[in-house]
Structures are given as structure tokens and as C-alpha cells.
Amino acid sequence: MELKIYGDPVLRKRCDKVNKIDEKLRATAEEMFKLMKEKSGIGLAAPQVGITKRFLAVDYTDKDSGKRDKLFLINPVIVDREGTEEAEEGCLSLPGFYEKVQRSAKISVRYLDLDGKSLTLTTDSFLAVILQHEIDHLDGILFIDRLSRLKRELFKKKWQKSIRVADKQ
Template sequence: MPIRIFGDPILRKKAQTIENIDGSIDQLAKRMMESLNQARGLGLAAPQVGHSKSLCIINLPLMNEKIKQPLVLINPKIHLREGEVNYEEGCLSFPGIYVDVKRPQKIALTGLDLDGNEMEYEAGDILARVFLHETDHLNGVLLIDHLSTIKRQLLKNKLKKLKQE
């Protein structure tokens, strides 16, 4: 599945809640995992592959042995945000762009797995950052939305080039 690049309108839309977890959701998750592996990313949200569904995949197996990965998360909700840390982030929808983003250091979230079971997770550091980044995508929030006007202005030419591709 091709990854949608900045400028694609689906990236700005709030993803639809998944009401029924069926074979089509399972297939979407499998195809997303293939795309994520091919792109060598850490996470991928359904809107990034053109589907307005509240589904994301996280794959950081060496970062957190307590959470089985790859992790498919449906309808995720962040319930706790603690601390704050600034760290460089990239995004598969913004190829070649890396920026410092301030995010909570620790989070707690809930969501469903592919069997419809409610799951609860606590995460810190990089894993928390990836969860937050992917849930941002599900809400139509992009990496650049975390930047100051000045920093966004500095990226203007790169962003314009991405939109034209």
C-alpha cells in the first residue's frame, strides 16, 4: 500500500471509529504491516495509507519487551500524559523531514486488539512518542502542527516540494 504524503487531504481528516472488527480490518492491518516493514518505520496509521479508520500499527520490538509487537491498535484513546521531553521525530508522510517535537514522556492508553479485546498500555520515552504520533494521525494532526510558526516557515520550501510530488 503506498504511503500518503503531506498534501493528501485524508491526512487532515479525523479517522472514523471502527464499529465492527471484521475480516476487512484484519486484512487492512496485515497490508499496513507490510507497508510499515517496507518503509522501515516505527508506526503507521490507517489514514497514511488512504483509509479513514481509527487503526494504527506500532512496531518497536526492541524498545519494550512487555508489550507484544507488532501491535495493532483499534480506536486508541490516550488517558494519561505525564512529563515533557523534546526529541527529534520523522514521519513516513513527510519523507526526509526531521524536527524536534515536545511530547509527554509517559502515557497511558486504551484501545482494542484485532479480536475486539480492550487493551490497556502504559508507555514511556520512544514508545510513548510513537503512540502519540500515530494517534495524532488518527485525529488529523500532523508533525508540523507541533512546530512554531517560525520553524514551519523554515520548512516551507520542503513542504511545498512534498505537496507537488
């Protein structure tokens, strides 16, 4: 399993619904959790590992409450949203780049778990930010797409520069 980095066309694909939850998907989930741990990530969506299917992994521990959310969401759909909030985001596919993004403050997400059980999760904590970010990935949307044009241009410049530096090394 390999992490896909910005520039890889797979990150821009709209992913397909999962029709079958089987051992193969459960093994993929395990690999995703492992990769996320290695990279110190808190969320990882299928296209980030080159799979154009609608599923994502979250492993996030809230610093204040100590509450750990380790979740695997299949075919997630945001069924309700409320308010807006701004929080700093980063992405394993855009290493080294962080920016404030505006999103819904509270969301409800309907999804299937790895047993095929239909669940609805409602959250207004940072988990809401993570879930919106990861669900965006399933539609080929990256967090830089949600920035102002000016900030997006700035990102592109920074990104080009970091690639040139990497090429010289």
C-alpha cells in the same frame, strides 16, 4: 495499499471510530505491517493509507533493550499523561524531514486489539512518542503542526523546494 504523502487531503481528516472488527480489518492490518516494513517505518496510521478510521500499526524495536513492540491499536484513546519530553520525529508521509517535537513523557492508552479485547498500555519509552504521533494522525494532525511557527515555515519552504526538485527529475 498506497502510502499517502503530505498534501493529500486524507491526512487532514478526522477519522471515525471502528464499529466492527472483522477479517477485512485483520487483512488491512497485515497489509499495513507489510508496507511499514517495506518503507522502514515504525508506525503507520490508517489515514496514511487512505482509510479514515481510527486504527494504527506500530512495529518498533528498541535499539538498547532489543524489545520489539508489534502492535495494532483500534480506537486508541490517551487516558493518562505525565511530564514532557522532546524527541526527534519523522513521518512516512513527510519523507526526508525530521524535527524535535515536544510531547508527554509517559502515557496510558486504552484501545482494542484485533480480537476486540480492551487493553490499556502504559509506557514512558520511545513507544510513547510513536503512539502520540500516530494517534495525532487519526485527528488529522501531523507532527509539523506541533512545531514552532518559525520551524513550520522552514519546513514548508524545504518541502516546496523538494517538490520542485522532484518535478525537474
